Amino acid sequence: MIHLKKDQTKLMIAVHGWAGIMLGLLLYAVVFTGMAAVFAEEIGSWSSGHVESRSAFERPIDSAVRRLAAQTPPKYHEGVDLFEVGDHNLGVFFHRHETDPDGTFVSRGLYYRLNREGTIANTQFGTGEEVFGANNDDALSHFLVDTHVRLHVPNPWGLLLTGIVGLVMLVAAISGLLIHRHLLKDIFTLRRNANPVLVDRDRHSVAGSWSLPFAFILAFTGSFFSFFGTIGVPIVAMAAFGGDIQALNDTVFGNPGRPDPRPAVIGNLDRIAADAIARSKEVPTFVSIENFGRADAKVTSFHPPRDGDIEPVTLLYDGAKGRFIQTKPSIGTQPSTGGTLAAIMAPLHFGNFAGLLSKAVWFALGFAMCYVTITGMRLWLARRGETARSLEWLDRTVAVVAFGLPLALVAAAAGFLVTMPLGSATFWTPTAFLIASAVVSVAGFSLRSAMLAPLLQLATGLLMMALPTVRLAMGGPGWPTAIEAGQPVIAALDLAFVLGGICMIRQGAKARRARTPAAPLSTPVAIA
Amino acid sequence: MSQSLRKWIRLFLAGPGAVFVSLVIMGGMPLWLPRGAAGVDNLVLPLILVPLIWAALFFHACLDRRLARVAIVAGVLFLVHGGLIAHKFSEPRPAAKESGQ
Amino acid sequence: MSVETCLATGLSVACIMGLALGDPKRLRAAGLKAQPTTARKRIAVTLVALLPGMALALSGDASAFLLWLGACATAGWFTTIWLGNPGQSIGQRRNRRR
Known part of the structure; x- marks a missing residue:
């Protein structure tokens, strides 16, 4: 594809290899949990047995929010966030913006947290973070997202x-493109009978070539999200606003209009929610109210993208009058390049x-990237296998992480399902993950390399197959109840776990028969 | 210049150099980028583009055969954006009001 | 997923499968004796595979374009794995029929 000089290619191969080997395992952990977190919402519904299909914003919320406002000190009326928690219940966060003594903007x-009847289930004081x-009923999806x-x-x-x-993923994707001289010629070639290095190379490059545009997109957007608040906002606020982050936020996310601090009763939120749903054809994912109880109150509702678009829909309402003002971009007051991007x-x-x-497509591409990461590390090790026997520990570590992480995540899911009805899932979900990780690590140091991967695959497969039974045994809704309630995703995930478990067991058995270190990665199913 | 020294300079320019220059570019960009229709482009684009700016500086430092050119490009970008930031801070202005346009 | 996106993706995936089946390097590497697709035909099929994506992009339907791109990438990878399976010898069978 792109022809570099020999020494440049050599340097790019070194950059590609070292980028992967230094942070490859962390990259694998981030991408694998990200792949699972694509379905975080569905996993949340499945694991907690959510059977309410009507959004909180389709039910009356106005009186509940007014009641809460009356009992909340007015200084926290600066902003009110409304969103769904648990089984389509309402969460309401009355807050104000502050700068902590260490300079952190919070x-x-x-x-x-309200229950289904609109009464308070739980009250908490603190920062947004x-x-x-x-919470007890979303500990599993929360754990996945937090890991990612x-x-x-x-x-x-x-x-x-x-x-x-x-950034490492970005470097690996670009350097991978630069070093692959025959990207299109080799895109369908998987040599099975060549030497192990070539076999590993083909697996790595075929998966990498097909998923290359997405590796680039996911790495770029992922690093944007990570650096946005931690480095980007403070630096841009420093340069453009003398360090005033609130001023930057007001300019970028704020709504137009002059401040008017006169008291004014907020408009009917039920009518605003109904109007927003009718205009966008989707229920809001989030509603934010600025200056609650003031004449300049603004209500902004955020919705998923319309058909054929990928940009979310944002509707702006006059809070005091309850009147629709405009469909606005998520960022800025009118469409712009920066706002759209x-x-x-x-x-x-x-x-x-x-x-x-x-x-589902993003899940599959995430899976391809996990495969690329692990096969890349194995390729790096295979190339050095004969000359550097001291890398045996790294080979073993790659196997432990590649096959141990899925097992530990499935163990966390099992831990959640067992302890959620007891109210202790926030503790036991990460604990189950840690216990499983410890067991896998001990197995990694005590078992022979060739035995390790098949055993971990078999254990993961068995546990995956057991998850639906555990869910039902702990009082989760059965398929007829879930489907009747408009939550077929519960049955779909049960099926996916059973099928995934069967695939894992088959791969584990196949690898065990082969008893060769390279065998466990003979197909991509083997690592998930 | 010895090969070893060239290697270390290239390593510096591709590593800490690229990180530092991309952060300075991100700080300086809001001061020259057009504000756009919504008045936010100059603030949002640097935040979005910083991973790509870093990648461009990194690969330039790795692949350009002329080390002097790598140093000049990074140096000019650093001086222009650093100068803009320094100029901004040398002017006394109200803290919460955006300026630089 | 609209009917147009479905058809566009289906056509491109079919072309990718066709390209994979007649790919000369794949056939050579697998030791299959089937006749590989000629270079001219490969270029034509590649263009046909890309056309639906271009049409979706030009229509301004970003969602459909991304779905098409993602589905084609996934299908391409899975097709390569499937054809690279030791038990898979479609090219050989095709050759025998001739």
């Missing part, structure tokens, strides 16, 4: 780490612009 206030933590976003490392370090991992970053990264279908 939203602090009172978070109310504190109150939006995991920051590997459970505290902010900002976790975000910086995943941002660096994103920023708005499409999330759909491009999450693949949620066309429902389950686009999510």
Whole structure:
């Protein structure tokens, strides 16, 4: 494709290889959990047995929000966030923007979690980051997302780490394109009977070639999300606003209009929600109210993209009068290049612009990238296998992470299903993951390499197949109830786990028969 | 210049150099980019483009055979954007009001 | 997924499968004796595979274009794996029939 000089190609191969080998395992963890997190919402419904199909915004919310406003100190009426939590229940966060003594810009206030009847189930005071933590019924999806976003490392370090991992993926994708001289000629070639290095090379390059545009898109958007708040916003705010982050936020996300602090009763939120649904044809994913109880109150509702578009829909209402003002871009007051680019970053990264279908495609491409990462590391090791026997520990570590991570995640799901009815899922979901990781690590150091991968695959497969039974045994809804309630995704995920489990067991058995270190990765199903 | 020294300079330009220059570019871009129809392009585009700017500087530092050209490109970008930032801070202005256009 | 996106993706995936079946390097590497597709035919099929994507992009339907691109990439990878399976010898069978 692109012809570099010999020494440049050599340098690019070194950059590609070292980028992968230094951070490949972290990259694999981030991409694998990201692949699963594509279906975080569906996994949340499946694992918690959500059978309410009507959105909180399709039910009356106005009186509940007014009641909460009356009992919340007015200083926290600066902003009100409305969103869905649990089984389509309403979460309401009354807050104001503050700058902590260490210079961190935060939203602090009172978070109310309502139950189905609209009464308060739980109240919490704190910053946005504190109150939006995991709950008992969303601990599993929260755990997946948190692993993907920051590997459970505290902010900002976790975000910086995943941002660096994103840049490494970007470097690997670009250098991969530069070093592959026959990308199109080799795109259908998988040699089975060549020497192990060539076999590994073909597997790596075929998966990498097909998923190359998406590796680029996901790495670029992922590093954008990681660096946006941690580095980008403070630097741009420093340069353009003398460090005033609130001023930057007001310019970029704020709504037009002069401040009018006169008291005014908020318009009917039920009527606003109904109007927003009618205009966008979709229920809101999030509703934000600025200056609640003031004459200049603004209500903004955020909706999934319309058919044929990938940019989310944002509707703006006059809060005091409850009147529709305009369909506005997510960023800025009117359409612009920067606003549109920023708005499409999330759909491009999450693949949620066309429902389950686009999510399934993004899941498959995420899977391809996991495969590329692991086969790339194996290729790097295979090329050095004969000259550097001291790399045996790395080979073993790659096997432990490649096959151990799926097992630990399935164990976390099992831990969640068992402990959610007991109310202790926020503790046991990560704990089950850690216990499984510890067991896998011990097995990794004590078992022979050739035995390790098949055994982990068999264990993962068996546990995956057991998940639907565990879910039903712990009181989760059966298929007829779920389908009747408009949640066929519960039955679909049950089926997916059973089928995935069968595939894993078959691959594990095949690898066990082969008993060769290269065998476990003979097909892509083997690593997921 | 010895091969070893050239290697270390290239490593510096591709590593910490590319990171530092891309951060300075991100800080300086809001001061010269057009604001666009919504008045946000100059603020949002640097945030979006920074991974690509870093990648461009990184690969330029790796692949350009003339090390002096790599240093000149990175140096000019650093000086222009750093100069814009320094100029901005040398002018006393209200903290919460955007300027630079 | 609209009917247009479905048809566009189906046509491109069919072309990718056709390209894979007659790919000379794949046939050579697998030791199959089937006649590979000629270079001219490969270029023509590649263009036909790309046309639906271009049409979707030009129509301004970003969602459909991304779905088409993602589905083609996934289908291309899975087709290559399927044809690279040791038990798979479509090219050989094709040759025998002739």
